[in-house]
Amino acid sequence: MRAVVYHGANDLRLETLPVPLIGRHELLVRVSVCGVCPTDIKKIHYGTVSPPRVFGHETAGTIVRAGSGVQGFKVGDRVALHHHVPCLKCHACRHRAFAQCLHYKRTGITAGFEPAGGGYAEFVRVLPLVLPGVVKIPPRNSFLEGAMLEPVNTVLKAVERLSPLRGDTVLVAGQGPIGLMFTRLLTLRKVKVIATDLLESRLQTAAAFGARSVVRVGHPQKPTAATKGRVPVSKTRVRGEASLATVVDQLTSGRGLDGAVIAVPSKEAMREAQLLVRGGGKVLLFSHTKRGDLAELDLAAICVDEKDLIGSYSADFLLQREVARLVFSRQIDVRRLITHQFPLEQTAAAIGLASKPTPDSLKVVVNQQLDCTV
Numbered sequence: 009m010r011a012v013v014y015h016g017a018n019d020l021r022l023e024t025l026p027v028p029l030i031g032r033h034e035l036l037v038r039v040s041v042c043g044v045c046p047t048d049i050k051k052i053h054y055g056t057v058s059p060p061r062v063f064g065h066e067t068a069g070t071i072v073r074a075g076s077g078v079q080g081f082k083v084g085d086r087v088a089l090h091h092h093v094p095c096l097k098c099h100a101c102r103h104r105a106f107a108q109c110l111h112y113k114r115t116g117i118t119a120g121f122e123p124a125g126g127g128y129a130e131f132v133r134v135l136p137l138v139l140p141g142v143v144k145i146p147p148r149n150s151f152l153e154g155a156m157l158e159p160v161n162t163v164l165k166a167v168e169r170l171s172p173l174r175g176d177t178v179l180v181a182g183q184g185p186i187g188l189m190f191t192r193l194l195t196l197r198k199v200k201v202i203a204t205d206l207l208e209s210r211l212q213t214a215a216a217f218g219a220r221s222v223v224r225v226g227h228p229q230k231p232t233a234a235t236k237g238r239v240p241v242s243k244t245r246v247r248g249e250a251s252l253a254t255v256v257d258q259l260t261s262g263r264g265l266d267g268a269v270i271a272v273p274s275k276e277a278m279r280e281a282q283l284l285v286r287g288g289g290k291v292l293l294f295s296h297t298k299r300g301d302l303a304e305l306d307l308a309a310i311c312v313d314e315k316d317l318i319g320s321y322s323a324d325f326l327l328q329r330e331v332a333r334l335v336f337s338r339q340i341d342v343r344r345l346i347t348h349q350f351p352l353e354q355t356a357a358a359i360g361l362a363s364k365p366t367p368d369s370l371k372v373v374v375n376q377q378l379d380c381t382v
């Protein structure tokens with residue numbers, strides 16, 4: 009079979025690998041669609057893990073072989089896969105910190121080599137430990153929609169951690185594919201979303217996804233000696249348009265934001281959000297995944313003003329059904345987020361585009377059925 013093999017930093021090669029053999033409690037899935045995810049992009053760009061591996065973990069396809077011990081699935085089922093599943097028994101799982109569970113940290117899907125997702129290959133082997141993460145795709149839904157279950161799950165998990173009340177006002181900073189998912193899922197909960205981005209095109213999609221207000225922000229300014237510690241909120245606005253602070257004031261009658269999601273790896277956005285959140289509100293970091301990334305913070309804002317600073321990473325297994333319902337009913341219509349599709353042999357180009365988005369690009373996927381209707 010054809011597979012895109014990682015051989016080190018920025019070294020991806022289309023190669024021929026044997027179709028994986030499966031065990032009694034395993035599945036073989038022919039991959040149709042695999043989303044390009046920033047976490048894989050980072051590993052490929054910086055070469056942070058040892059080669060060789062086949063990446064790609066937002067995978068949807070068709071079961072072509074099922075071990076005799078597998079129950080509930082058969083050859084021909086169209087499925088979406090989750091490459092991590094928690095044990096639900098350990099100390100971390102009892103605290104619902106699934107992403108910290110050792111069982112969860114093991115990747116359970118492979119196209120060969122050390123399991124790394126394998127979605128950038130024609131076939132993947134699904135190991136027993138992630139069988140509970142296999143979800144059937146209803147006949148009316150596409151593989152493209154199936155491949156979006158995992159990223160939508162990570163966003164719903166974060167929304168749960170933010171736990172906004174109906175009628176609350178929440179800022180979503182950054183309207184890439186993830187930010188737009190936040191905008192939509194929060195809107196479905198009757199939360200008033202203020203969406204910000206540098207790009208007008210993304211703000212239009214945010215408005216279509218239900219954002220109550222959109223604000224285009226300028227390029228964040230580097231802090232100078234004079235502004236250090238004080239965030240130049242007004243300087244981040246685009247001339248002639250209402251500033252974010254003004255919009256927050258108007259929508260909350262001067263009370264401040266109930267919460268903020270930082271879906272862009274910007275410290276300025278985080279500091280600004282911390283200022284705009286009311287006492288007792290929450291700031292949730294979703295994109296600050298780089299280790300050693302330090303920031304100065306007013307700690308009294310957390311201690312005295314009780315502005316919680318929280319994070320969220322990866323998916324929540326217990327939300328799988330709810331995510332499938334939201335995606336497959338199209339209450340969140342993920343088809344609008346997929347702007348670019350590449351065939352398997354152009355996986356490197358797909359990753360290149362996803363890592364340097366253009367004004368018209370959102371979610372990028374590798375689609376092995378490009379000439380069929382999916």
Ligand SMILES: [Zn+2]
Pocket residue numbers: 045046047065066158159
């Ligand atoms: Zn992902």
Ligand SMILES: [Zn+2]
Pocket residue numbers: 094095096097098099100101109110111112
């Ligand atoms: Zn566990």
